[in-house]
Amino acid sequence: MGTRRQQDYGFFGPESVTWKVWSYPTSIVLGFLRAVVIEELDPHLVASVDQSGQVKQRPKLRYDRTMQYFATVKFGDAESVLRASDTLMKIHSRAIGHDPVTGGTYDANDPASQLWIHLTAWHSILYTYEVFGPGKLTPDEETRYWEECARAAEFQTIDPADVPRDRDGIRAYFAAYRPRLVGSEVAQDMMDFLLDANTIVLPERMPAPLRLVFNAVARRAVIATMPRWMRKLGATGQSGFTDHVAIALTRPVVRAVAASKHVQLWALKLASPRTVPVIEPLLRGIEPVNPVVREPAEARAQYGVVDPRTQYAEILAARAVEAGPAPYPFHHREELVAFPA
Template sequence: MTTTNGRSEARPAADYGFFGPESVAWRVWRYPTSLLLGFMRAVVIEELDPYLVASVADSGQVRQRTPLRYDRTLQYFATVLFGDAESVLKASDILMKIHARAVGPEPVTGNHFDANDPDSQLWIHLTAWHSILYTYEVFGPGKLSAADEARYWRECAVAAEFQTTDPASVPTSRAGIRAYFEAYRPKLVGSEVAQDMMDYLLDLTREILPPQVPSFVRWALNAVVRRGVVATMPRWMRRMAGTPQRRITDVLCTTVIRFALSRLAGRRSGEVAALDALSPRTTPVLAPVLCGVPAVNPVVYTPAEARARFDMPVTPRQQYAQILEQRACGTGAKPYAHHHHDTLLEFSESA
């Protein structure tokens, strides 16, 4: 991105990565619902997984550096969806190395968490893709056609190839997604740690808005977005999270948010300005898409094609097997200290 007279200019991507302008994923993920509401719903719900919340609580980074962690995480997801193929492969590799050290005891079950664990990665992946689609339906244009939704879930399986998840384990239909979440439900725990973290993340808007935003605006936006996210959660999940909310509040917040986002959608300057304010690191990735700037090379790769093209043949699943082997031999990367400050992450942030 370059800036001229305070306005952002989008630079074209090298290629269309793994999805491209004709994909359903681009249509859904580029809509304003994904920037805050969809992403926030995902990270809030994810905390009900005791292994994930143990990892989050152990690192302490979400609370210590909330705006930065939001910015970096959204940048990663945007890169996978909208970035050029080589950038996606590099981002996946960096995240694998960061997660390789995110291991430790999980106090609720007595077992250990591992941020690269395929089951945990699948939970995160599906929660994100489902939340982005669901908020698009609730606050945006509405439900996709059956054909488009089927394509959306096929594209979800493609994105899973950049994590340790087995793409074959990704459901390819709405019914399959529902069955997955129903089967995962007994594993979820509304622990005190989970409820505390979920409550904190529901106020994410307040934490990530730029400091120049007046306090009363910050309070009002946070109040509406928080209640809007809760409105998308099923009743059983609200009980686990300790976030009860009346139906009239659900309806009012949904109506207000849907109207506001319909005014923003398609207005390039407004969308880019909102993106710049909430996640400046994501702007160079997503702005070309929002502004309709074509890629230098308008090609869409498959993961296998990209790995051959950019000489990065090792998949995350193969990397994970190597990590486990090294760990078993006592030669792997040392686990992070409690409330660590990650030098590798700092390097990637400055890149």
């Protein structure tokens, strides 16, 4: 079967900084692992993850599906992005429950929680690109990157106005959010679990010695990008010497992979098979049927998809009268809902 052509460039396109940064090999493992590990410090999020049980039940599938979703938003055509966003809204609409650490209630679609996940991902992908890849963006590119980050927020319940537009704003956001973070026993356990690339990413058919080396280096490379206070909360400390060695070993490997589109596609097939149909047209230089970048409002009108913030308001209104989607049971067996490719 040949590579499927996209209908259009979606909401970013080849001239975007998003394509430049998110298509670099650092995003596949290092950036993704950094993001999901750090996210667990939010007590509401880790309560949702722990009570769902899905991450530990089927870690490789969860990684594969999450990568597929992120790739679809950045590289998929407009209809695929909107359908994937709509699917995720429906999945998250049942992810509500009690957070035993704070005594509050978690809601996977809550805009504040979604913003934490969104910014952690965009910052982690950029930061690993800088550390292990080509280095820092130009000031103009970085401005465009955070503007595009705000555009991507439109496919979640986030108000794009809440997305910082520069590095100082991102630092201020994390500083303000820091008091909410908790290095609970559950968070530390989940962070340790997610730092195991052998469990999360690597295919079982990879030779054991290679898996062992890859996992040891990748774990330490991800930790090397985390600030000291965050490592302390997550009980993921390591020495500065280990940081330098991990970065020195990882950087040339990443850059070698980046030099070959064929190697990138091979690595992607091993790590996230569901993501391949989304990324392959980009790696092979296959233009979409209609090579244009779309506007979210115009695309929603064409495909009849309601924006996430409106959907969320409707969900909250239904809950207010004790209606709406029922919460997932504890450690449920999640249905395999596929995102549109």
